[in-house]
Structure formats: C-alpha cells, structure tokens
Amino acid sequence: xxxVARLSGDEFLLLFYGYETREALRADIKKxxxxxxxxxxxxxxxxxxxxxxxxxxxxxxxDALDLDTLKKYADFAxxxxxxxxxxxxxxxxxxxxxxxxxxxxxxxxxxxxxxxxRVDYDFQPIVSAHDGxxxxxxxxxxxxxxxLRSPLTVMKxxxxxxxxxxxxxxxxxxxxxxxxxxKERGLIREDSLLFINSIASVSLNDTDWRDYRGRFPExxxxxxxxxxxxxxxxxxxxxxxxxxxxxxxxxxxDDYGSGYSNGSxxxxxxxxxxxxxxxxxxxxxxxxxxxxxxTSLVDYARPRNIxxxxxxxxxxxxxxxxxxxxxxxxxGYCLARPAAIxxxxxxxxxxxxxxxxxx
Numbered sequence: 173x174x175x176v177a178r179l180s181g182d183e184f185l186l187l188f189y190g191y192e193t194r195e196a197l198r199a200d201i202k203k204x205x206x207x208x209x210x211x212x213x214x215x216x217x218x219x220x221x222x223x224x225x226x227x228x229x230x231x232x233x234x235d236a237l238d239l240d241t242l243k244k245y246a247d248f249a250x251x252x253x254x255x256x257x258x259x260x261x262x263x264x265x266x267x268x269x270x271x272x273x274x275x276x277x278x279x280x281x282x283x284x285x286x287x288x289x290r291v292d293y294d295f296q297p298i299v300s301a302h303d304g305x306x307x308x309x310x311x312x313x314x315x316x317x318x319x320l321r322s323p324l325t326v327m328k329x330x331x332x333x334x335x336x337x338x339x340x341x342x343x344x345x346x347x348x349x350x351x352x353x354x355k356e357r358g359l360i361r362e363d364s365l366l367f368i369n370s371i372a373s374v375s376l377n378d379t380d381w382r383d384y385r386g387r388f389p390e391x392x393x394x395x396x397x398x399x400x401x402x403x404x405x406x407x408x409x410x411x412x413x414x415x416x417x418x419x420x421x422x423x424x425x426d427d428y429g430s431g432y433s434n435g436s437x438x439x440x441x442x443x444x445x446x447x448x449x450x451x452x453x454x455x456x457x458x459x460x461x462x463x464x465x466x467t468s469l470v471d472y473a474r475p476r477n478i479x480x481x482x483x484x485x486x487x488x489x490x491x492x493x494x495x496x497x498x499x500x501x502x503x504g505y506c507l508a509r510p511a512a513i514x515x516x517x518x519x520x521x522x523x524x525x526x527x528x529x530x531x
Contacts, residue, residue, distance in 0.1 A: 173200075185243065194231070201229065205261055226253040227261035235264050245269065274319065281317035282329045286338045290316040293347045295354070296510035298367065298481065299502045299517060301495055304525035306517065308365035308396065310503065311347035312510050340374045348388050348395075350512075359513055363394075367424060370397045370413070373406040381416045392417065399441055400426040407440060424481070428452075429465060438472075445501070446473060448494075450484025453504070456497075457489040463497060470498045491521060495528045 175187040191197040205225070212220040228249025230242045249264040284290060291313055298308040313323040320326055330339045347368050354360045376384065385392050397413055399405075414423070424445035425437060429452040438446070448466055456462040466482070473480050482494040485504030494502065507521045508514065 185246075201261055209259075224259035225261070226250055226258050228253065228264060229261060230264040235266070248272070278319045278325070278329065279333070281319045282326065282333065282335075285315060285317050285320060285326070286335060286342070289342055289346060291342055291346055292316060292512065293350045294510035294512055295351065295360075295514045296503060297508045297514055297517060298365075299507050299521075299525070301482075301499050301502050301525065302529060304517065304522045304529075306361065306364065306514075307501065308367055309351070309360060309514055310367040310398070310510075311343070311351065311369070313343065313347075313369070336371050336374045337376075340371050341376060341380060343370070344368060344376065344384060345387075348384070348391055352388065352391060354513070365394045365396050366391060367396045367398050369426070370399055372399045373409055375409040375412040375416070396422045396424050396445065398424045398426045398447075399443075405437065405440055410441065426483075428469070438478075443478060445479050445481055447481045447483045447503075448499070450504075453482050453484045453490055453494065454486070455490070457487070457493040463493065466494065466497050466499070474498075488520065488524060491524055492528065495525065 173188060173190045175189070177185045177187075179185055188197050188200065191200075208223060208225040211223050213223055215221055228246040228251070230236060230245035230249065232242055235245050236242045245264040248269050249262045252268065253260050253262045293311045294314055295309040295311055297306045298310060299305070300307050313326065315321060315323065315326050320329075326339065330336050348366065351360075351366050355362060355364075395417065397417070399410070410423075422445075423441050423443040424447060425441050425443040426447045427449045428437075428446050430449040446469065448469060452462050452465055456466065466480075470480050472478075479500040480498075481501035481503060482490075482499045483503045485491050485494060485502055485506045487506055490504075491502070491506050502521075502525075506518065508517050
C-alpha cells in the first residue's frame with residue numbers, strides 16, 4: 173500500500189494508497205513514527221546513533237488534486253516540523269500555509285520598499301490652541317506595497333529583519349523632501365515646523381547627518397523629532413540626535429499616557445512637546461479620570477516650558493474639553509485629516525477655538 177521514492181540526500185517521498193479510511197492510514201503513519209523512534213544505526217566504533225524522522229502529510233483530494241501540489245504541501249508541513257520540534261510527522265494546514273506564504277510576500281515587499289524607497293507621506297496640521305493657526309505638520313508614513321499598508325507592519329518587519337536604520341533614513345529624507353516641495357508650491361506656511369516620527373534607539377551616522385543638513389539646511393532648524401514612549405529608549409542615540417541637530421534638537425514625546433507612562437521618559441527625553449495619547453483624548457469630555465490625567469500633565473508641563481498637544485481630537489465635544497483643560501496644541505480629525513496636500517482647518521473647529529479663547 174505504499175510507494176517509496178528517494179528524492180535526494182535524506183529526503184524521501186511516500187505515497188500511501190488503497191486505504192478505506194483516513195484513520196486507517198493515520199494508524200500506519202503512527203506505526204512508522206514509532207518504529208523510527210526505536211531504530212538506530214551502528215557506527216564503526218560500535219556505538220549506536222538514534223535515527224529521527226521529520227515528515228509532512230498532504231491529503232488527496234482534500235488538499236490538492238495533482239502530485240506536484242501534494243509534494244509542495246507535504247514539504248511545507250515537513251519544514252514546519254524541522255523548524256520547530258523535529259522528529260515528528262505533521263499534517264498540512266492550509267491556514268498556516270497561507271499565513272506563511274503571506275509572510276514571505278510581506279518580507280519580499282519590505283525588501284523592495286527599502287530598496288526602492290516605496291513610501292509616501294501624508295501631512296496632518298498641528299494647530300495652536302490659543303489662536304487657531306497652523307504651527308506645524310506631522311509627517312505620516314504611507315507604504316506603497318501591496319502587502320504593506322500599515323506603518324505598524326513596516327516597523328514590525330524592520331525590527332525582525334534588523335532594518336530600523338533604513339526606516340529611520342527613509343523617513344527623515346523622504347518626509348523632509350515632500351515637505352519642502354509643499355513649501356515650494358506655497359501649499360503650507362514657510363515658518364511651519366515639521367514633526368517626524370523617529371526611532372528612539374537609532375540615529376543616523378555622521379555621513380548621513382551631513383547629507384541631511386546639506387540638503388535641508390533651513391528645515392533642519394524647524395525639525396521636531398517625535399519619540400514614542402513604547403520604543404526602547406537609547407539615551408546615547410537620543411543625545412546624538414540632540415547634538416547633531418544643535419539648537420534645533422527639539423523632541424516631542426509621542427503617545428504619552430498610552431499605558432507606559434511613569435514620568436521617567438519625560439525626564440530622559442526632556443521634550444519641548446508632549447503629545448497626549450489618543451486613548452486619553454477619546455471621550456475625555458465625559459471621563460473625569462482622563463480629564464484629571466490631562467490636567468495633571470498640563471500642570472506639570474507649564475512651569476517647565478513644555479507644550480502639551482492633544483492628539484486624536486475627533487469630536488467638537490472633545491475639542492471644547494481639551495481647550496478648557498488648557499492644552500497648547502491640537503491635532504486630530506476634528507480639525508483636519510492627514511493628506512498628501514494638507515487640507516485647511518475645519519471652519520467649525522476654528523470657530524470653536526476662537527470663541528473659547530475670547531471667553
């Protein structure tokens with residue numbers, strides 16, 4: 173009931189046939205596993221060497237209708253074993269196969285993204301809570317690859333593949349270039365600041381920093397480097413960024429209050445801006461605990477010359493509440509959505525800012 177063929181090296185292909193039920197076939201495969209577990213090879217010195225077998229099983233016709241595809245699927249199941257427990261036989265699983273193929277496609281797309289710099293940037297206005305004018309724009313990554321639509325996925329792969337430096341370089345140069353083009357076209361104010369997300373554990377080398385300052389001499393003085401609390405902080409790299417940028421070495425602490433806040437990051441980063449996380453701003457108009465958190469942050473920041481930015485303001489009720497609590501800057505869909513060409517500030521939001529400040 174079996175055809176056995178040696179493929180190459182220590183790889184063999186077994187075709188089981190003539191069984192009435194799948195369970196009967198599984199029983200024979202189990203016997204094969206058990207016999208291998210008890211077998212050994214005699215070495216020339218008389219010692220015995222245990223033999224282990226890793227295998228994969230694909231079923232006809234459920235998994236595939238042709239031999240080549242069955243071999244491919246069985247091979248996939250076998251390599252899952254070889255990369256984990258070894259010495260077992262595992263059945264093919266289509267969901268794991270699809271996930272594995274998708275993961276390989278993602279890695280391939282990621283390498284292409286790095287190689288061809290296949291990233292665009294949208295810009296979202298950051299607005300003064302005192303008079304409603306746009307003071308800055310945040311650059312938001314927009315990957316262009318089919319399997320990579322989320323910046324979070326890009327960052328996950330960058331960590332796995334040790335390519336964080338490449339992402340830092342692409343972000344700094346491409347976002348700055350897109351921002352300068354908007355200024356050249358008169359689509360944003362000349363004195364606007366640029367907030368760029370940065371990786372807390374990475375800094376460009378001397379050559380790349382010189383290249384950046386040579387290409388963007390004016391923008392380098394208006395750059396705000398955003399560091400998220402959730403990133404692993406590397407104080408040496410942070411100081412390097414601060415030193416290289418000189419007087420313009422301005423930091424913004426992003427996502428403050430997202431679950432990791434203990435105050436130490438405020439002391440370590442010494443930011444000029446602190447961005448209250450969207451999880452704090454969402455429904456702040458009805459949540460007294462969130463209101464107390466933001467009030468405490470404002471009270472801490474004000475005497476230290478730190479500006480508090482309410483990020484993720486999505487409703488007019490939230491807008492009114494954060495203004496009432498004394499934040500300095502505003503960002504969110506309620507004011508303006510991110511876009512390749514930044515939109516004007518919402519008239520309704522602008523009116524609310526002006527009215528509340530007059531009061």
